[in-house]
Amino acid sequence: MPLYIDLRSDTVTPPTDAMRRVMADAVVGDDVYGEDPTIRELEEYCADLLGKEAALFTTSGTQGNLLGIMVHCQRGDEYIVGQQAHAYRYEAGGAAILASVQPQPLNFESDGTLDLKKVTAAIKPDDVHFARTRLLCLENTHNGMALPLGYVQEAAKVAAMNQLKLHLDGARLFNAAVFLDVPVKQLVQGVDTVSVCLSKGLGAPVGSLLCGSYQAIHEARKWRKMLGGGLRQAGILAAAGLYALQQHVSRLQEDHTHAALLAQGLTGIPGIEVQFGKLQTNMVFIKTSEQHARGLSQYLKEHNILIGTGNPIRLVTHLGISGKDIEQVIACCRAFFKN
């Protein structure tokens, strides 16, 4: 396989040599018995980092989000969620199918927030006709955009006023914290549960964590077992996650800088429109004509560069992308639009 410059997603990174070494050396045990010291260390480390009582290592972000929903909702309950949110649109309908929880999707505002007035209006009255609205679910980052500082606390107030719980899909929460330059725990104040991914920009091969109160995580542990997520000597994976949390958070700034450089470089090319409104962290969205979108992706592939499909096209930076790669991508795009 040729070495691609892969901008499709930040999930494509293989573990680094240093990460593989800590994985190989990890002390392990049977985690279903609660006896894997490395998993426990990861869970405690992450809970502490996010200012929550407890955390649970999950197989994926999808599992973490589903567990968040299952912890807060019973069969026949409802959660309010963004129309384009991962926890609604991209998780195969798990909340409805596996948890018997109905989604109430609302359109996101252009900054990735849900309008809290619209959220309040969508809460169903206590009436025999309706599902019981129990949970509000937010996402940070959304399309690479960090939720504005203070918004989550506002949302938490609205949720509490209406007896709703608040779950945050924080798959890329650390990107938001680095962009806003605040401690990550500040972004989850007032949130009942939060799920974070280790296998995206942080560069671990597998895993996410759900964080929340002791009670919530205790509940989630049982549901996780039911979903087939009770793992054994998975400290090998947790070691990678711990390494990622300790070594790869501050370097996210590099990915953000690369994304900004990429956006700047592409701006000058006639035929490409860069969506600067979304440019905050490690994602660049560009628009081009429909016919160019297909041609560009094909042309770049022939030059060992992979990009997302669709239009706008998403370009994602990560720890496998260097400054030189960015220059190469810009040069290649320029060459394509010259022809």
Ligand SMILES: *Cc1c(COP(=O)(O)O)cnc(C)c1O
């Ligand atoms: C990737 C992602 C998830 C789910 O993570 P998986 O580990 O792929 O299941 C959840 N939310 C958002 C916003 C994501 O980007």
